[in-house]
Each structure stands twice: as structure tokens, then as C-alpha cells.
């Protein structure tokens with residue numbers, strides 16, 4: 001198979017790039033090592049749509065996050081990706097942190113975000129009544145928002161496929177071979193040739209970079225563990241409660257989730273194993289200690305689940321996006337802790353880099369409308385609540401997962417969607433099924449039976465006509 005552009009990695013960043021490029025007269029392939037899109041770092045983060053108020057001013061990351069915030073907010077309204085503009089409050093717990101607030105406000109201004117306000121401790125407790133004792137003041141960030149990271153990834157990848165991109169799952173790139181006018185990628189799914197290769201492989205980006213003869217960075221998997229509390233905890237917190245950030249990152253926060261829960265986390269721990277997405281006892285102890293100080297009432301609530309994600313941290317203070325024009329190869333590396341927000345802006349930036357490198361990109365005039373995604377957000381109507389929908393199709397009235405109120409109709413739709421799930425995990429990310437407090441104890445067997453009945457064979461990738 002021969003493409004104009006091959007994008008390696010179907011996380012949020014690679015999917016956004018494939019979507020952007022397939023809006024032009026190009027043939028695009030999106031290669032993913034795993035059996036599904038969005039199964040790497042993009043599935044396990046804190047799912048906050050950042051304004052970029054606390055980014056390092058002047059960096060590429062700062063520019064991408066603030067642009068990405070607006071692009072993704074707008075895209076969400078067209079596709080139905082659930083977002084809640086809850087706002088955030090950053091809390092100072094000691095004199096040093098209180099003294100840091102004016103500097104953080106200035107930083108927000110330098111990043112082009114002008115709506116932060118410094119508030120006193122009374123205002124902090126009025127905003128978050130269940131906060132632990134000792135808060136001295138805070139900084140409000142009214143536009144920080146919560147979002148569904150799973151739907152973002154799936155919408156971008158679905159859009160790319162609808163635009164004609166070939167999604168090649170189970171295609172792990174293992175070696176490359178340079179040819180006269182491009183590259184052959186040797187993958188676990190067979191060879192794929194392309195004129196240009198874009199490396200959006202996240203935790204594996206340095207390995208792919210090495211295949212092209214570079215040794216410019218090393219990825220360190222930085223684990224972030226999180227605790228998810230039951231939906232009964234949701235009244236305790238209606239906005240994102242942030243600590244004063246440090247050089248290690250954004251610190252441990254308490255936040256509502258788009259699914260109606262509350263989460264506490266993440267930790268920040270450098271590892272060597274790039275597959276270590278398990279949680280740990282020391283991580284929990286650390287989080288519980290932080291949570292006890294932040295919001296003691298939260299610790300009385302029941303825990304629904306725990307999870308961990310790995311940030312692709314690199315030894316470089318900014319995103320590393322560089323084109324190697326001699327090899328028709330572009331690296332998108334170090335998208336560490338803001339890629340969910342910045343993904344669509346990174347895609348625009350990559351497009352512009354490719355144009356600067358000489359690739360001719362003619363926009364298409366025949367683009368399909370963006371996909372309309374099923375709503376997974378707790379704050380918006382879901383099929384079990386919609387009488388008209390149930391009357392028209394009783395499968396939307398048959399609840400299978402009672403914790404999350406997921407219906408048979410939604411599971412069937414997911415199995416018949418453009419990018420159908422390859423396994424139960426993928427079905428979970430498309431519907432919320434098994435995501436609740438019983439963690440599939442009650443519904444697991446029925447979910448498996450429905451999945452086995454409804455699952456579709458993977459659609460073969462169709463090569464769009466190359467127009468170069």
C-alpha cells in the first residue's frame with residue numbers, strides 16, 4: 001500500500017494529524033500498533049481541557065495549548081464531544097504559595113489568558129465549601145473545563161476515516177527502509193509505503209526516531225495514578241481544585257469527571273518500563289495523604305476505580321516537533337501532559353511544517369460533515385432518558401449496565417460504528433459500559449454476550465486515490 005503520508009500512532013495527536021491532512025488532496029494512512037485507536041496515553045489522563053494559563057510563556061506548548069483549547073471546544077460543539085466548563089480554582093496552602101499567585105496571574109496574562117482572578121480564603125471556601133482547613137487564598141481560572149478524552153480520540157479518528165484516511169490497526173512499525181522517493185514501514189501488519197512519515201508514536205516516538213537515524217531525545221514514562229470516587233461524591237466538588245504547580249508538573253488535583261464521578265490525582269513518578277500502567281500501593285498512599293489535606297470529606301466516599309497513565313516525558317523543556325526534509329520525515333515528540341488539549345493545534349502546526357518543507361497541500365472542497373458522537377457525558381441527555389428515542393427503538397430502553405445506565409442500543413451502535421471496538425475495553429470507551437461501581441461484576445457476562453453477537457469484522461482499509 002502506497003500513501004502520500006503515513007502517520008504512526010492513533011492516539012489523540014496522530015488521529016488529529018490524520019484528520020487534518022485528509023482534509024487535503026492526499027492519501028493518508030494512520031498506523032496503530034494496537035487493536036484500537038486511543039488505547040495508549042490518550043485513554044488514561046485527567047481529561048481536563050486546559051486554557052494554558054500555567055504553561056511556560058513563549059513555548060510551542062503554550063501556543064498549542066491555548067489554540068487547541070479553542071479548536072477542541074469548537075469541534076466538540078459540532079461533534080457532540082461532552083464538555084463541562086466547570087472552571088478551576090488554584091488553592092494556596094502556605095505563605096510561599098500565596099506569594100506565588102500574582103506571578104501565576106502574570107504568567108496567565110503572558111499566555112494570552114486574561115480571566116484569572118486572585119481571591120481571598122473566604123472566596124475559596126465559598127467556591128469549594130468542602131475544602132480542607134488552611135486555605136489562604138486562590139486563583140480562579142474560569143475557563144478550565146472537563147471533557148471526555150475517549151470521545152475526543154474516537155471523533156478525530158472517525159473523522160479522519162470518513163475523510164478517506166486508511167486506519168491500519170495492528171500495524172506496529174518495527175523497521176524502516178528508505179526508497180527513492182519515500183519510506184517503506186515494515187509493520188506487524190505488513191509493509192506500508194509513504195512519501196512522508198509522521199511520527200506521533202507517543203511513548204514510542206524516540207524508538208521510531210532512532211529508526212530514522214536520530215538520537216535527539218529519550219522518552220521517560222512518567223506515571224500518573226488516579227483514584228476515581230463514586231458518583232455520590234459528585235456534590236462535594238463542582239469545579240477543578242488545583243494545587244500551585246511545581247517544576248514536576250501540575251500536582252495532585254480534585255476534579256469532577258465528565259461521567260459524574262470525582263477524581264483525585266495524578267501522581268508523578270518517573271519509571272523505565274513503558275508498559276507499567278498498573279497502579280501501586282505507594283501511589284495510593286501518596287494520593288490519600290494529599291486527598292486528606294485537600295478534602296477530608298472525599299476520603300469517606302467509596303472508590304469506584306483506580307487507573308494510571310504514562311506521560312511521554314522527554315529531556316527537553318518543550319514539545320519537539322521537527323521536520324527532517326532530507327528524509328521526508330517529521331517528528332512529533334514530547335507531548336507530555338497537555339496533548340489532549342493541544343492535539344488539534346498540533347495537527348495544524350504539522351500541516352504548516354509540511355507545507356514549509358515543500359509538500360503541496362490542496363484543501364478538499366468535498367469534505368463530509370464531522371461525525372456526531374454518542375454522548376457519554378453525565379450532564380447531558382443519554383438514551384435511557386429519552387422517551388422518543390426509546391419509543392422509536394426499544395433497545396435504547398434496555399439497560400444492560402445499571403451502574404452507568406448503558407443500554408443495549410448504545411452497545412449495538414458502537415459495534416456498528418465506523419471504528420468498531422475490537423475488544424470489551426474498546427466497547428467501554430465508546431459507551432461507559434462496565435465503567436461504574438460494580439466494574440462489570442453484574443453486567444460483565446451480558447456485555448460479553450452482546451459484544452460477541454454484535455461485533456463486526458474490522459473494515460478493510462480502502463486506499464483513497466492519490467491526487468499528487
Ligand SMILES: Cc1cc2nc3c(=O)[nH]c(=O)nc-3n(C[C@H](O)[C@H](O)[C@H](O)COP(=O)(O)OP(=O)(O)OC[C@H]3O[C@@H](n4cnc5c(N)ncnc54)[C@H](O)[C@@H]3O)c2cc1C
Nearest residue numbers: 009011013033040041042045046048173202204224339341
Ligand atoms: C496522568 C496523565 C494526566 C494527563 N492529563 C491531561 C489533561 O488533563 N489534559 C491534557 O490536555 N493532557 C493530559 N495528559 C496528556 C495527554 O494525555 C497526552 O499528551 C496525549 O494523550 C498524548 O497523545 P499521543 O497521541 O501523543 O500519545 P498516545 O495516546 O500514547 O498515542 C500514541 C500511539 O502510538 C502508538 N505507537 C507507539 N509505537 C508505535 C509503533 N512502533 N507503531 C505503531 N504505533 C505505535 C501507541 O500504541 C499509541 O496508541 C495527561 C497525561 C497523563 C499520563
